Amino acid sequence: MSKEETFQDLSLNPPSGEQDLWRWLYTELRGAILDGRLKPGTRMPSTRSLGAQYSLSRGTVVVAFDQLQAEGYTRTEVGSGTYVASGVPDAFLSPTRKPATVALPSSKAAFPKRTKEFLKGVEVLPASHTIGKAFRTYEPAIDLFPVDLWARVASRVLRRAPRSLYGHGAAAGYQPLRRAIAEYVGASRGVHCSAEQIIVTSGTQQALDLIGRFLLATGDRVWMEDPGYSGALQTLRTSGARIVPIPVDEDGLIVSAGRRLASKAKLAYVTPANQFPMGVTMSADRRLDLLRWATNANAWIIEDDYDAEYRYSGRPVAALQALDSSGCVIYVGTFTKMLFNALRLGFMVLPERLVEAFASARTFVDRHPPTLDQAILAEFITEGHFGHHLRRMRQIYAERIEVLKTAADEHLDGLVDVVRAGAGVRTLGWLKTWKSDHDAAQQARKFGLEVEPLSLFTTKYNRPPALMLGFAGCTSAELRRGVSLLATALRSH
Structure with a gap:
């Protein structure tokens, strides 16, 4: 057994500033171990003697020693003392040693071609450092959002929330919020649904991702409005779907063109209330024609109702889903455009036969939406502040x-x-x-x-x-x- 290191010749730099003394000692001893000044097997001095040598309390030295042992730099033998461990976890990080490596050829692991093609068209929005710049297209009036009111509702919800809300949430979403959403879309958009048909998502993009993953097979054709929402196009394309651009006129998506180009498509993505980006409303005849096509082709329709509440003459037009008696329309909504961007909550209204499968799919993706945020939003809606x-x-x-x-x-x-x-x-x-x-x-x-x-x-x-x-x-x-x-x-x- 090697003799006890007295530290007489070991240079430890005195602590500077307001650094914690235990952390200073831990850092100095760790450095001495890593650079070889304290060799493996060296017996450490007692906590009392080391404390006396550097004018430290024994408790400070004990904390530093405990941290070193917890990280594997030292080991303790009962009745014998503390020693520098023989296998130091950061040995290869020693500044005085050349890192140990194995001669290998350069890795050629890379993105698959499909991923690289997809990433070319993706625009990553920067984090907001300002608000209200002309002519930002994706931002509501954040300056006018009632922040104080939201904070009061949030504070009350968090104070009264049962401990269960801090646990695992429901995959389909917080039930009071699902009820509030069902009542809201029923009253304002004419959507026919129950709370059980609502799946809460982290915004529209997650809803589209779930639909693409679980309703489309590789090679399935999808009608996409052209021009149209690129976020939907990119997301559905990643599922392996073949995008079929369908032209748009003053009455919305031209269904007859879709029939001619891909009559057996599996899905159509539309923004009927306020076509993105042309701003036209799909006519009643087109809506009925689209529903007839989907029913005959056994296809799905995604109705993205992203900002239909904001109509400046007359009442908002009813949702396409309100006309659907066959159960082929998946209605998608978001609170981002209606409240504020940081609130990453949206929802899907699903045909009943899809609900159980999509709840499982929601679990597969990220378990469940954030429950506390949902609880705050539910109160905000039911108390009338949202309307x-x-x-x-x-x-x-x-x-x-x-x-x-x-x-x-x-x-x-x-x-x-x-x-x-x-x-x-x-x-x-x-x-x-x-x-x-x-x-x-x-x-x-x-x-x-x-x-x-x-x-x-x-x-x-x-x-x-x-x-x-x-x-x-x-x-x-x-x-x-x-x-x-x-x-x-x-x-x-």
């Missing part, structure tokens, strides 16, 4: 599109023809002097504007150049400033 907020935002957004349209008519005349949107949180500006909306968008971004070209959402059927302009999240002053900057940007090139 009040929607009514207020509908009025505010109607005012903001008028501000945008008026400012555009004044400053963008001859450059851009901005559409007075009848619904939603964004609109289109048709370019008059630019042949490429991609180039126009790039030019606008140089002036700090957040615009998106319409061509970004087209797959096969090209449209005249246009820019997508969000107005919901911008104050009137920011909208006017944005229009002025856009005019300067488009004229300066």
